[in-house]
Amino acid sequence: MKKTPIDQQLVDQNIAKLKIDHIGQASIREIVALVNLIEEGGSDKFVRMEMGVPGLPPAAVGTKAEIEALESGVASKYPMMDGIKPLKNEAARFVKSFMNVDVEPAGCIPTVGSMQGTYAALLVASNVHPEKDTALFIDPGFPVQKQQMLVMGHKYETFDVFNYRGAKLREKLESILAKGNINSLIYSNPNNPSWICFTEEELQTIGELADKYDVIVMEDLAYFAMDFRKDLYTPGKPPYQSTVARYTDNYILFISSSKIFSYAGQRCGIMIISDALYQREYENLKVRFQSNTFGNTITLRVLYALSSGTSHSAQFALAAMFKAASDGQFNFVEDVKEYGDKARIMKELFQKYGFYIVYEKDGDELIGDGFYFTIGYPKMTGEELLGNLLYYGISAIALKNTGSEKEGLRACVSHVNRNQFDDLETRLKQFAKDFPVD
Numbered sequence: 001m002k003k004t005p006i007d008q009q010l011v012d013q014n015i016a017k018l019k020i021d022h023i024g025q026a027s028i029r030e031i032v033a034l035v036n037l038i039e040e041g042g043s044d045k046f047v048r049m050e051m052g053v054p055g056l057p058p059a060a061v062g063t064k065a066e067i068e069a070l071e072s073g074v075a076s077k078y079p080m081m082d083g084i085k086p087l088k089n090e091a092a093r094f095v096k097s098f099m100n101v102d103v104e105p106a107g108c109i110p111t112v113g114s115m116q117g118t119y120a121a122l123l124v125a126s127n128v129h130p131e132k133d134t135a136l137f138i139d140p141g142f143p144v145q146k147q148q149m150l151v152m153g154h155k156y157e158t159f160d161v162f163n164y165r166g167a168k169l170r171e172k173l174e175s176i177l178a179k180g181n182i183n184s185l186i187y188s189n190p191n192n193p194s195w196i197c198f199t200e201e202e203l204q205t206i207g208e209l210a211d212k213y214d215v216i217v218m219e220d221l222a223y224f225a226m227d228f229r230k231d232l233y234t235p236g237k238p239p240y241q242s243t244v245a246r247y248t249d250n251y252i253l254f255i256s257s258s259k260i261f262s263y264a265g266q267r268c269g270i271m272i273i274s275d276a277l278y279q280r281e282y283e284n285l286k287v288r289f290q291s292n293t294f295g296n297t298i299t300l301r302v303l304y305a306l307s308s309g310t311s312h313s314a315q316f317a318l319a320a321m322f323k324a325a326s327d328g329q330f331n332f333v334e335d336v337k338e339y340g341d342k343a344r345i346m347k348e349l350f351q352k353y354g355f356y357i358v359y360e361k362d363g364d365e366l367i368g369d370g371f372y373f374t375i376g377y378p379k380m381t382g383e384e385l386l387g388n389l390l391y392y393g394i395s396a397i398a399l400k401n402t403g404s405e406k407e408g409l410r411a412c413v414s415h416v417n418r419n420q421f422d423d424l425e426t427r428l429k430q431f432a433k434d435f436p437v438d
């Protein structure tokens, strides 16, 4: 056995201890637990790329507003189910400032993180038509949303978009939507895990087909404005965050505060339901939820039942962050550009030592550098690659866990410190030597 930076026995023992049968199928949490155990067992520090959590301090404008709200006594009061007015107004303004999309404040509804937003939306969408009982995930995607479907017991279909970019997307989507059983279509943009961003042509296709087949598009913007190839921070001026909302009225957008404002701990995001969808009445919602419109079903039935609103003080934080951003006082994009800078350096290092970027392009353009990137290594499956990299003190998650059909790994840059780049290079160099590509 070759000597590797991390004791192989220590790795293997802990894999066995956690009863992980296939490392390639291990969840993010399992990899986190595994690496914690290996590090506690005395190994050198890992270059940890498995966790998709913010690596920056929370936006100060949010923290300040939240402290002020708490000091003013909001903690004792239930917030309105559909959100406090200042947040609803500022959310609509934020969407106008950075997406150039018009939406009424009524449809801007805070949720306990985007996670709760997608849960509520997928639940209601699964009940709009009796015959439309299936959601469609454009993969690769965020595994927890499929877990939500599992918990709810609702059906979903999925396909890996890798081979269906550009003009090919239309045919692929039509082949699925034409069956008539799809109620909603969901994807993240920029995408977790691959960091691809749909082109305008692709978003237009999605929007047009959503109208043609009467399907609700759920656009998860957890990484809003983080396509750093363009500077998306100039309130009220292009370039704007790309969105399907330009091409259909049948949409829900999810804007999470977790990554763009590093505000994950307070669990407060916002869902933006288009005016048309918010007001739309569905016969089956009356039967299923004794409710009328889509908007009322979300707020007065589902969110009421789930958590009766969202943390009162955190709503003030989010309102303040949106306001400061729209006022031109808070360049949140600049604050998170560090992720892109680190990704550029790390991608170069991986490529220097024989790795390749799996999801590489949007149309003719190379993907941007951001929160995640994907890596593959010649003649290794994702599972083999992950298993081997653990011996070199590098952790990530297998792409197969995300609905991808490609062999490779998702790497997240947020928890890698710049002072680990030398270690990363040394380890990759040895990896390349031990696994020559020829």
Ligand SMILES: Cc1ncc(COP(=O)(O)O)c(C=O)c1O
Residues within 6 Å of the ligand: 052, 112, 113, 114, 115, 116, 142, 188, 192, 220, 222, 255, 256, 257, 258, 264, 268, 269
């Ligand atoms: C694509 C995507 N959607 C949603 C979330 C969760 O967002 P929140 O923390 O607002 O619940 C994440 C977090 O990793 C994500 O990557």
